Amino acid sequence: MNKKLNAKDFILIGVLTALMWIICMIISTIMSVAGPVTNVFYPAVAAIPCGVVMMLLLAKVPKKGVLAISAAIQGILFLLVGGFWTIPIALIIGGLLCDFAIMGRGDISMRSMAVAYSIWNGIFSIGAIVIPMRFLQSAFVGAMEKNNIAPEYIQGMIHITSGFMPVVIIIAGLIGGLLGGYIGQKALKKHFVKAGLVSAK
Amino acid sequence: MESKIKQKIMEQPFRGTALLDPRCKGLLLILLGFVSYFVNGEAVSLILVMGFALFVSLGNGAKWAAKMVASYAMVSILSTLLKYVSIPVLSVMMSVFGVTILKFIPIVMVGNWILRTTHMDDLMVALQRMRLPQSVTIPLVVMFRYIPTLGIEYRMIRNTMDIRGISDTLWKRITRPVATVEYILIPLLMRCLKVTDELAASGTTRGLELEEKRYALRDVHFSLPEYLMSIAGLLFLGTLLFLDHTSIGEIILWRV
Incomplete structure (x- = not known):
């Protein structure tokens, strides 16, 4: 089997990454508006529908580098819409790590896909929530205060990320990734394998 | 026949700033994203939106820019009005919602304009001249x-x-x-x-x-107009960041 990525694979990566990013943006906007408690768990929730897309992408193109390219492009998009600068860095590092360290050896199986996606999602929630709120808290809170965000919301954000909550957030990210991977693979078997579009191992 | 095809390709429906190199537009968008996060004064944010609206309207986007500026003003007034109403949970939600929309309006304005005024072929050539690999x-x-x-x-x-x-x-x-x-x-x-x-x-x-x-x-070059535009954009955004820390940043525009 040809292991090198060709133009068709690149096009599929582009199309599906666009879809994943749109879903992620919609969910993150809704959840950050809904309140501070839901805001910190948005990577976990966004991972569930995105998992379906990612599983299809990885099953359709079972080659090395797909997750890394997809992650890098999502990072570039977050940079373009003015996301906090830790998000793109976390996405790109996570993508490289998961692609080459976790799915690195041998063929890509369904299980390694789900595990890699879950860990990538955990790294995403570190970059999106934990680093800004824990290690860059003064800068982040200062920006929010000057932006006229209601003080109750900021207090809620500080409260929800204090103590050992960052661990819970990361674990939630990992579980969200696993759940997304599981649902994605079920949807894959139900719809795509039967239709002969994807062969699942 | 060949010359006809060439003529067809060379036909430009765009003019003004829409003809800038895609790399220049992308650079401005990234800078805008960074700055719009740190600019917080109401007057300064309005200048930021107006400046980019002018930039967009100079290149086939006047209608779109007007629409976005109008919606920016409307959302600002609405979110000011909301401060006088206090419903326990809803007003916190609405304040966050308003801020999110206000931050996104300039980015959406410029981003959508770039999507509409850039030929994908030009973007491809521009990206390849940056020596990015095909995988990106x-x-x-x-x-x-x-x-x-x-x-x-x-x-x-x-x-x-x-x-x-x-x-x-x-x-x-x-x-x-x-x-x-x-x-x-x-x-x-x-x-x-x-x-x-x-x-x-x-x-x-x-x-x-x-x-x-x-x-x-079509020539895709990062030449004099692009350099001038990038420097102008940098100066504009730098000035805004500076103004934000002076007394101009504390002017309250939207009050009822």
């Missing part, structure tokens, strides 16, 4: 092309759901989220696979896979 250029170009199409696909799927009588209400969406995701996402994914096949066939015949250096009929 092709997905990026395809993605920028595909994001506007996703909305159309979504509406078509909703129409089909209506026709077959499985359309969902808000209540159904809340009570059965998994089914909703399945009904919308799976057809969308099927469509994506199909589009990929078509795009791949069309792209391969036009030499998308070529690794060699590309030549372009």
